[in-house]
Amino acid sequence: MTGAAQSPHLQPWGPDLLAVAERAIDHGLAHGLPPDLDIEGWPELLRAERSSFVTLKTTNGHLRGCIGSIEPHRPLVADINANAFAAAFEDPRFPPLRKTERAGLACELSVLTRPxxxxxxxxxxxxxxxxxxxxxxxxxxxxxxxxxxxxxxxxxxxxxxxxxxxxxxxxxxxxxxxxxxxxxxxxxxxxxx
CATH class of the missing domain: 3.30.1490.150 (Hypothetical protein ph0010; domain 2)
Known part of the structure; x- marks a missing residue:
């Protein structure tokens, strides 16, 4: 699979990408909307159109939300921002996240290659x-x-x-x-x- 072999690793930016997801969740709890995100200051690799999934789990490892996109259609940081908010508040399998659940929530990202x-x-x-x-x-x-x-x-x-x-x-x-x-x-x- 050529796409997988040629994709640069994102691990050096992992903490920054997780921070984008965490901020989207916290902003959603405070304001009911995803935060605006200025992508201009981000490295080119993170501004490239990529698709991602954001998975939220409770402290005991149970799924609490998972939303993503398969086809790339926006910059990666914007995709993570939107998917994190959606995983917390718009996953139809779960009620919207409550503030009381936030402390025990773990966030995982999956950045996909093109199908x-x-x-x-x-x-x-x-x-x-x-x-x-x-x-x-x-x-x-x-x-x-x-x-x-x-x-x-x-x-x-x-x-x-x-x-x-x-x-x-x-x-x-x-x-x-x-x-x-x-x-x-x-x-x-x-x-x-």
């Missing part, structure tokens, strides 16, 4: 091509979409189970491979946690 299409002969071939612990996978079929981040391999280490969970998430029946199915893989650089 690349996967070629495969059939479903068995596709599952065999997945790289556990490394690949994030996006599937599209008509209006149905679903993705699982590379970090999900920690809970679903079996490629077949990973694939079945992804199909279920996208609303695609087991044993079915839609004619218009498109499958993409991406990698992620993990920061925080």
């Amino acid at each position: 690349e299409p996967m070629e495969f002969a059939d479903e068995t071939d596709l599952v065999q091509r997945l790289v556990p612990g490394v690949d994030g996978v996006l599937i599209k079929a008509g209006t149905r979409r679903g993705t699982l981040l590379p970090a999900v391999w920690e809970q679903l280490p079996d490629p077949l189970e990973f694939w079945r969970t992804l199909k279920e998430k996208a609303g695609i029946a087991q044993g079915m491979l839609p004619d218009d199915l498109a499958v993409y893989r991406y990698r992620a650089e993990h920061i925080g946690g």
Whole structure:
């Protein structure tokens, strides 16, 4: 996967990117809106259009919110700013974050490479091509979409189970491979946690 090999590492800026996410959450608690973010002073690498996910977890490791973007459409720092706010206050699986929850909240970032299409002969071939612990996978079929981040391999280490969970998430029946199915893989650089 060429995109993954050519992506510069973001770890030196990890604390700064985590600070952007933390600030978005704190600003949201105080004002109900994400903060304005001036991207001009940031290094070029962080102003490049990249996609990210922001995952929030409680002190006991339970998911408290996760929102992100798969396709790059804004500067990375702006994407993290918006996704952190959304993970805290707009994830439809959870009520908006309350101030009383803030102290025990851990923030994790996943910065993604651009998704690349996967070629495969059939479903068995596709599952065999997945790289556990490394690949994030996006599937599209008509209006149905679903993705699982590379970090999900920690809970679903079996490629077949990973694939079945992804199909279920996208609303695609087991044993079915839609004619218009498109499958993409991406990698992620993990920061925080």
